Amino acid sequence: MTRKRRRLVFVLAGMVLLAGAAAIVLSALSDNLVFFYSPTDLVTKHVPDGRRLRIGGLVADHSLHKAADEKTVTFDVTDERNQVAVTYTGALPDLFREGQGVVVEGVREPNGTVMASTVLAKHDERYMPPEVVDALKRAGRWQENAATAAKSP
């Protein structure tokens, strides 16, 4: 093979590979984009059922209930204007508490509750997930003292 032919083979192989990778990436991306909503968004915007989504807010006080088997829990996530009920089966993070920030990933059921597959709690007292801050700000419930607390490094 001449130098040019060889180079052509490499370029073609590289392009085939890249095209394949791009195809995989695009198809996987379209299935796995998880949009973020605040509880108010879920009430006011049209959100299709059955799509994975993330919601962020505070765990509403006195809303945490455990089912008899101790594995399934239900709680409400609130931005202090609207709230949404969440059902989750599995182990809650150690830092999960009522009144604290949480990000829930799951699917919305036709009855309006969110069936969670992942629950992320904040990892220490000073840290608030940015999505939660955002949701609270949009609901006009963001307090400045909380803001400085969340921003201190």
Added chain:
Amino acid sequence: MIIELGHFALMLALPLALIQAAVPLWGAHRRHAGMMALADLTALAQFALIALAFATLMNAYVTSDFSVLNVAENSSSAKPLLYKITGLWGNHEGSMLLWVLILTLFGAAVAWFGDNLPPALKARVLSVQAMIGAGFFLFILFTSDPFQRLANPPLDGNGLNPILQDPGLAFHPPMLYLGYVGFSVAFSFAVAALLEGRVDAAWARWVRPWTLAAWCALTVGIAMGSWWAYYTLGWGGWWFWDPVENASFMPWLVGTALLHSAIVVEKRDALKTWTVLLAILAFSLSLVGTFLVRSGVLTSVHAFALDPRRGVFILVLLAVAIGGSLILYAVRAPALQGGGLFAPVSREGALVLNNLLLATGAATVFLGTLYPLFLDAVGGPKLSVGYPFFDRTFVPLMVPLLLAVSVGPFLAWKRGDLRGALQRLWIAFGLAVLVGAIALYVTQGGPILAVGGLMLAAWVGLGAITEWIERTKLNWRRAIHLPRAAHGMTLAHLGLAVTVTGIAGSAWQTERIVVMKPGDNLSIGGYTLHLDRIGQSDTPSYHAERADISVSADGKAVAAMHPEKRTYPLEQMTRGETAIRTTLLADLYLALGDNDGKGGATIRAYWKPLVPWIWIGAVFMALGGVLSLSDRRFRIGVARRRAPAGAAVEPGE
């Protein structure tokens, strides 16, 4: 007073770095020996100054000097000494000081061990190192000063985030930084080569050991982080495609590609521009990794820095370093002379395939990690990319890579014989199929993808062993005389096989989550767990709720396990302490959940077959790298004898 000395040393390092960035570069251009030699002196002095600064801060931590803000915020007098020490890099400011300590250490090492380098190349490398250093000194001095004093020192500090009070995480950041910053040397060499307009086999021989060292440290660092997540987060996940994990994984992927392409430059004088690009990208991704973790733009365990000013500063630093080096690359790379010819089916061809797949893999991870940030930055919707994205893009790309790993070493340089290579591998192929059949039979309809994973792992491992047997002919004398790099490759590829085995095996895990009262039994994975009691225990740092569980198999007691739930009053945090019993073939993993208030508690029990292999494999890979690093041709004296010959190309094997 001592801490001010450290602050002063850091300030003094900045002008020194600026001098080192400018004078040797000018000297290299003018061929002025004195100006070039200045770099050695300043590089060593920089390291001495930063080491002094680091030592004073360490002293403040060890003696619990709470008049220093950084110590007061991140330590307390009741902590064990280990966590007082590691508290230094458990926070943003201290960890940046560690970053520059390692950077100047590498700079000093190039100055000290680089006698055999051509003076102009060495001067340029050290000048680029100093530019990076100057950027980071400025960053620390202006946005993240760890030496700030408090006017009214508190009696005790705020303590250290409990999730960081752990031996696994204590040494995770230093290893990771050794890797990140180690790539800075490859980067400096690449930029210096672009400035000189020359890349040859000798250049590759100098770059490769630094890259190898960085790669080994990064491998260990990533494995430590994954292991820590596994035993600490309470449900035994070991990889989450979390942005911060991805941030360390991307430089690892590109660094792995760089290791392999540098071989081609060294042996065959080909793939030069590509290798230079990889060196630039590996360090650029390390910088992006630092940016991702340190700017606080991510929702992540690691986001303990939430200061936008720092983010902007790092963004500018990134733009200058990455943008500048890529522009230089675009201008100068075409001038680099293309090297040896090779056929698509050849050792070089196989290494090109390796590079293409690793680089594409890194690109998909990059896309999945940064796409949400990008959309957010341009005012698009807030979203995240779910972890299935990574499974569906990255894994398919790694399958051909694993298939090719076994074949590549059997191909000759320049022009290989694919059919011959496959013929020599038929035993490995047969055994891999057998492994798959046995796995199917034993697990009775387990996940089919995991069976495929096991077969791939067997193929990679057996391929590496076959190649080693062919090389050594099982003759020890022959094996000893082989270059150590050859054994290193075998060990690293075996490590890859072991890790893939662990990943595949984890698919067969079983879990039970139940509320148990003292006296209750639970069976999982062939074990019977008996909850003896739920008690309390206290240490100065935390209060623990603790379950005493006796484990038996076939009626015989095998272990007593004690998962705990720890509450840290000072930091007001709770974290679980899992109990793991490993047989190296499988882990029994217990975590203590919430108390139900009626004398019982939630116990999460998992049986995880083959999971320990994930980290054992990583250790093998790193050891393989160390073994290669000890190869004769990287040793100083040997290289020095060869250096006058300049671009002497080693004959292909």
